[in-house]
Every structure is written in structure tokens, then in C-alpha cells.
Amino acid sequence: MSTTPKMLIAGNWKMYKTEAQAVELASGLAAGLRDVLPEDREILLLPPFTTLKAVAETIRGRERLFLGGQNFYPSSEGAFTGEIAPFMLVDAGCTHALVGHSERRHVLKESDRFIAQKTAFGLQAGLHMILCIGETLDQRTHGSVENVLKGQLRLGLAEVDKDGVTPDRLTIAYEPVWAIGTGKVAQTEDIVAAHDLVRKTLQELFPRCGDEIRILYGGSVKPDNAGAILDLDNVNGVLVGGASLQVDSFTAIASAV
Template structure:
């Protein structure tokens, strides 16, 4: 049985002091919610706040994710962060292939694939983001785009390794725009994603968590999460507020 996972991606937000404050509040909120042991809760903070985030969430079921990684253990890569560094401070997840990394920093499917393999080799779990642009949706290329992203991004991954990968579907046109795919549209695409994963990994695909990542918030979370193939959310803006994020967690239960 696959696990529902609610993850927050803070992007380039929150100082260390702010991180400690919001995670302390979130930790207290989660302790008051019955049934949170049945789902996964993850927060992706900026690199600068990761160590404090791990310490603040100790003795809770909140796990911490990095928002990126460079696929080398060490070396002359000025400004980059290695998987060894993340592992050393207690990071358990890494967000990879986010649309902003693909768009602003021109990350290719093959480079994302390299990162995924590297993260897995350090026994951390990738949150692998895929999704189409508005133009792709309007021209009927959604399935073609996501199929290519999945097949190239997860090339060379074994079925056993795939069990440790979370897939996050994020329609790019619904990120930060206030627009949200209807539950029916989201479910249709999630079903297609599951089909491609099954072609690659067999029955393991039924165990893989596929999150929705397009402007999920307290007001629409329950309806989205009630869909058969939507196994949680990768939350942007609403994860920056402890109460809003807590309300989405409640909607998942």
C-alpha cells in the first residue's frame, strides 16, 4: 500500500530564525493531530536552514528535505552542495527536477537523472518533479512531455530503487499562479503517470507515491487528495504558514 506524503517546498524563503519559529509551531500542531503517524510529512528548507531544521524537528515525524544537490561527493564545484554534506546533517529527502530548476537553471532530464542516482546511492529519497507548461497542455502534449521526463529522468533506475522515489506532478501553469488543475484533470494525469511507471517498474508502480504539486491549499486539498491516484502534495506557498500546512495535513487524514 502506497503512502500519502505531504511535503512543503519553501523555495528561497525563511531565515534560520524564521525556520526555527515555524517548525516549532508546526511540530506542536502535528502532535495535536491524530493519525499523523499514518502519513509522511516533509519540509524542504533552503540550504542555510537545513541543519537548524533537522535539529528543530528531532523527536517528531517531520522529515527534512534539501531543495537541490550537486551529484558529486566533493571537489572543485564552487557554490554547490554535495549529497555527503546533506546526509551528514540528517537530511533524508532531496527535491529534484523542480520546474524552476528546469526553467531558470536549464537542468536537463539527463542531469536530473544523474542527481537521482547520486541521491539514492547515499540512501536518501528523491522527490522527483515532473510537469508540463501551459503551451503543452493547450496543444495536447501533456502525456508526451511527462512520459519523456519520467523515462529519461528515471533511466537506469531499478525497480527496487524506485520504491524509494517520490514522484511529484506539478503542472507548471498552476504553480504560483493561483490556478489549480481540477481534481479530475489532476487525477487523469496522475493515472497516466502511474501507467508509465508501471511500464518501467512493474507492480512496484502501485507502491510509489505520486504527489500533486500545483497550488494545493487548505481550501482544495481534501478534494484533490480524495482522488484515487493522488497520494499527497508538494506544497509551495501554503507550506510557509504553519496553520495552513497543518490544515492540509488534516485534509490528508
């Protein structure tokens, strides 16, 4: 019998929302999702660091509603000005964390090696890690999608204890860089092909549980396309950006069928 976890609908708030705005949004989502969230789904909120404690209090006790950090530094503590440790995320109420998001890779220039360190350290700290991978438009145009995705997966998971990983501790998010915040969405066949490639690579890396690790799609997910995306093979949830900043749009995505 399959032990595949529930679908995960994750909202990445990026660098938006003050504490008061974050509480208002979290409260609205908790209320709006109470009666419409399908039984096979979980919700993850990824607000800015400054709002984590407040959002944690707002969603405390809500079933299938989780909190995560958008980033952290792979060390327990130290002289790393401006950084935050994974244990600080846990202390703030987080159970999950992102790593390898395209904006961290391409805007903030994080290397595959650094992403690998963060993935492994986050798992050791007890966080459920969501490793983001994805190709740029130039890489797709030049036929490099397979090499890019396989490479980012293998390098990002290089320092992970392969025997210690379970489906409830690791998730992969495929986010074609050219579709993030642009309004463009990958074609159905592109999503299916990419997720199939990710699945096969996970099965190679994790023979015991590679077929059960969730794979999310991220890239201009909206209420009008979420249902179709969630219905595709090997799509076990979505990573939502801009549409997660409004109660109505994120609720519609989370409940889309």
C-alpha cells in the same frame, strides 16, 4: 496486501526564511501537527540549505516528520563552487531530496540528462528522491501533456537501477507548471488523468513496485482544496509551496480530510 507508504505532505520553502524564521516555523509545525496529523500521513520539510541544521535539531525525535534538501550536485565532492553534495544533505539531517522541480528546469535550465544523473546519484547516496515532472501551459494547450510527462519520467529515471528501487526510496511529484504559484489549480479530471498516466508509466518501468510508488500533486495547494485533491485516485500526497510557509495553512493542509 499493499505495502503502499503513508501519504506524504511535503512543504517546499524555496528561497524563504532565515535561520531564526525557519526554527520558528518548524517549531510551530511540530507543535501544531502533534495532535491533528492523521495516522496515514508523513510530513516532509524542505527548507533552504542555510537552515537545514537548525531545522533538523528542531524536529529531532518527532515521529513522521522528515527533512529534505531542495537540490544538490551529483558528485561526492569536488571543485563545484556554490554547489552542495548529497552526502552533505545527509550530514545535515536530511533523508529526502527534490530533483527536477519546474523552477530548476525552466528558470535554472537543468536538462533531463542532468536531472537523471541527480536522481540516480541521490538514490545511491541513500536519499529518498522526489522526482518532479509537469507540463507548461503551452505544452498543455498543444496537446502534449502525455508525451511530456512520459518523457520526463523515462528520462529522469533512465540511470536508476530499476531492480533496486523500492516505494520507500522514490516518489514522483506531478506539478503542472502553469499552476505553480499562480493560484490556478488543475481541474479534478486533469489531475486524475495525469496521475493515472504517471501510475501506468511507473508500472511499466518498475513491474515489481510501480503500483506502490507515491505520486504527489503540486500546484497552488491550499487548505480549501487539499482535502479534495488528496481524495483523488492515485494521489498519495501533495507538494506545497507558498502555503507551507505559514503554520496555520500548512497544518490545515496536512490534516485535511
